[in-house]
Each structure stands twice: as C-alpha cells, then as structure tokens.
Amino acid sequence: MNGTGEANSIRRLAELAKTIRSKNAGTDKITFDIIFRERETYEMVKRSGALTPERVCALYGIDPARLTDFVAFDPAFAIKFTFLRKEPSGSPGDGDIFGAQQYAPLLDVEVDIGA
C-alpha cells in the first residue's frame, strides 16, 4: 500500500490507448495520433488533463508557437496534435525522415484515471 491512495489511479498512456503514433504531415510538420478503443477511456483521458497543448509542448520541449493543431476527434476516439519541425523532413542531420518514431515520449505520459 502506498498510503496516499492516489498512485493507484495513475496509468501510463500506453496502457490506455489502442494506438499512439507519429508521422509526417507534409514536409514541415509532424503529427501525433493517440487513439482509444472505447469512448469511455477517450473521454476520461480528455477529462484528466494529461494531454493538453501545454502538456505536449512541455513534454517535447517546444515553443507553443510551433504547435499548429490540437484537436479531439470524436469519430475516432482520438486526440491529435501537430507541430512544426525545426527543419524540413530529410534535411541533412534529420534522424527521422518519416517522423515515425517521435511518439515514444507519449507512451509514459501519466494519466490520473480518478480525475
């Protein structure tokens, strides 16, 4: 027992989401999709405040001006956000031309399911 009673209501986003992915959206942006299996989990994560524009900017250490889109997409039970790359995809030194491995930090985002 941890004594606080709160830690039990904390889950990693990876445990809650069906899909967590990243991909280029054109040459200048990377887009992130977090998709849930059922409406209840989707609504709960939205309510928790674990995924907000401020939180994702802090997670990736980016200036909020780089975040171009942040939407909750009800038909897919999904949260989606997009930010501008520093350099276009495939510029010399870019380590991820497709933008496909940029989602990893989202896996460990902590969600308070008791919220």
Next chain:
Amino acid sequence: MDSLKIICPNGHLGFAPLKPASFHIGVDAGPDYIAADSGSDDIGPTPLGNDTSCSPRDWQEHDLEVMLLASRKLGVPMIIGSAGDTGTNSRVDLFVGMIRAIAARHRLGPFRLGWFYSELDREVVRAKIRGGSPILGLDGRPELTEAQLDGTARIVAMAGVHPFRRLLEQGCDVIIGGRSSDSAIFAAAALHHGFPEAQAYYLGKVLECASFCAEPYGGKETVMGEITATHVDVTAMHPGQRCTVASVAGHAMYERSSPFSEYVLGGMLDMTNCHYSQLTERTARITGMRFEPARQLRVKLEGAGKVGERFVGIAGIRDPYTIANIDRVIEWAREQTRERFGPDGWSLHYSVYGRNGVMGDLDPMRHRPGHELCVVVQGIAPTREMAEEVAMTGTRQMFYARLPDVKGTAGGAAFPLDEVLPASPAFRWTLNHTMAVDDPMELFPVHTDRVG
C-alpha cells in the same frame, strides 16, 4: 450509373510490392476502375532533387504488371498518380515505358495509353513572382524569394483531377500521372461519371492508402470503395481485414495535420460533419462530406534544393567518461575540420544514437545516454572529394579528441569501418508553397498513344 467501384491495391506503389491474393479478390468483385497512388513526400527531398526513385524498379514493374493484366482482362481503366515516388517527368516516362514493355511481353492491346507531366520550369515560377503573383508559403513558410528559387534543383506541381479527367474524356484505358494529389486520382474517375465532388474526393481520400483504412493493421492489401450520389462505402478485400468505423475514422487523421480538411487544386474536402457507420462486418459507410470550391486556383508546389555532396562515417563509443563528454568530442572533431577547411563552405551533422539520434532536441531522455553510443557522421561539401575528406575528418578526429581525464589514451572511438561511405547528395525541401494559376490544366500537358 447509380454507383461506381474502384479498387486500390497499394498506397505508395513501388515502395513495397502489393499483395496479390487480396488484389485478385478485389478484381473478382468486378470493379469499374483500378487505381493507385505511387508518390510520397515522406521520403525526403533527395529523390526529387536527384531525380531518382526510392523504390526498386522491379517492385514498380511488379505492381504495374499485376494491375495492367487485371485492367486489360476486365476491360476497365487503370490510373496511376505521382509516378515513381516523385512524379517528375523522368518518372512518368519510366512508368510509361514499363507499361509499353509489359503490354508487349503479354501481347496486350490495343488500348489507349495517356500520361501527363507535372514538372515545372523555374522560369515559370520566376515569371509569376516578377509579374506580381507571389508564391505563398504553406505551413508557416514565408513567400518564396528568387534566391530560394535559384537554390532549387527541381520543382513539381501538384495536379488536381483535371489532367486525369481530360485523359479519361479522350478515352484512355491506362493513365500514368505526374505529381498529383492522392485523392484526385480516384476522384477524377468518379467525377468523370457524374458523381458529386464531395463524395468523389472523399472516395479518393479513403482509398489512397489502400488497406491503411482497414484493421487489423496490414499494408499493401486491396480495398474497394463504392461511391453513390449520397455516400461512400469502403470494404477490405483481405479476408482477415475489415473496414470499421474506427479504422476508417482513424485513417481520416493519418499523416495530415487536421482530420477535417483536405485541400486539392480547386477546393477543399470538408470532413467535419462526416458520419461513419458499420454497413456490414467488413464495410463502413461514410456520409456527410462536403466540398467547398476554391475562390482562387492555387497549385501546390514541391521543390528540392541541393545542399551538397555527402559522405557518411560511423563511430562507436564505450568509455563512460567519453560518453558523458560526447559533445566535447564532437566539438574537437569539428574544430579540426575548421582548421583544415575554414569556417564555412562545408557542414558536419552528428546523430548520436544511444542518446538522441532519433529525436534530437525533442527527446526528453537526451540527458540520460546509454552505456554505448553510435555516432553517425554526415560530411557535406560542394565536391565529392571534399565531402569525403570532411566526413573523414569529422569521424576520425573523434579518435583523437583531447579529453583531460580520459584513461584510454590509445584511441577515443571504436570504428566498425576504417572508411567513410558515399551517400546520395544532400537536399533540402526548398518549396512547400502555392502558386496562382488561371487554368487548372496550364501546368500539366497531356499526351496519348495507342498501344498494341
């Protein structure tokens, strides 16, 4: 006709081969068209700049052959857009040549082959700028300057439905398109038969990545879209896959910044009020899409500019003290390159795998490197000879980095190779812009020929 059926076997023809089993199930379902997109700007700027494909020739020809044989057997048109990854003129000619060769090999025909080009001369763009029609940047880019234009090696314009429709009107049975919007390839066929724009562009949007709109996950399998005046139905052809509300709605978000809008030459597909329902176990139905015509015709342009010739070196690091000081090691190697070549006219790029090689500054874990590092060094310079020496200096000098407290004084890096490797030249996306046109056909010349 009340409905039209199109099958799509591949979301990026050539990048990996289509799976024939589900394709033939799709062919047996009696489609009215067989179509696929072959392009992507995901592959970085080098194929466009260098005018090459990133797909192996055999894989391109494999898919074209499977599709052409089915198209001729059924007697239905086959449409390919954005030939050969980039949709440049050389890639269109490559695919047109493959179609002719496949037709000759199988004694197909006669049929009418149509194709169009999308490559754009820099001087056309310059004339627009000088004529007072600015080339507007997308995604926060500023207006294009003539200096940026001069630094651009190759440009393609993104065609809409128009050249495809023109070729269908001319009776073409097989169409090879230059660079074009993914959805336009399919929408053109639906519009040709009088279906409404909203449903037509949605049909293209949902089909363009083939089985990426189905579940469970599995690429390169065939899907079929059926359009009517009111809705689009999409069905997975692979027996183990289904198109579900979740998979189709999920695909609406794929590799785009917004799930609600899709811009094409001539307008915008608005998916804000799309309604998704499960028609049968493997078929989803979509209604509620809208199309908003553009007030001004603006063509999207893609352009790549050459940065320089490139060589690549690889170094490994195991000493924990050196790992903790890897940035000083890199700075040492840069300094040696500066001493040899001066402060500019070359560049070195270090990707430090085991620390943040994949994510760079975006990685929240970049302050916690692993117990060994792999450093990939890119050396870039105007000539191959110089690029090789820059890469070699930037790699080998890591061995000689002078860290004050290092115990290992016989070499500060481990080399898996004692050479640097030639790579394709480095390019940069210089154009992600739009240009005004008076006529949606003005940049896309069409050609036809009889085959067989």
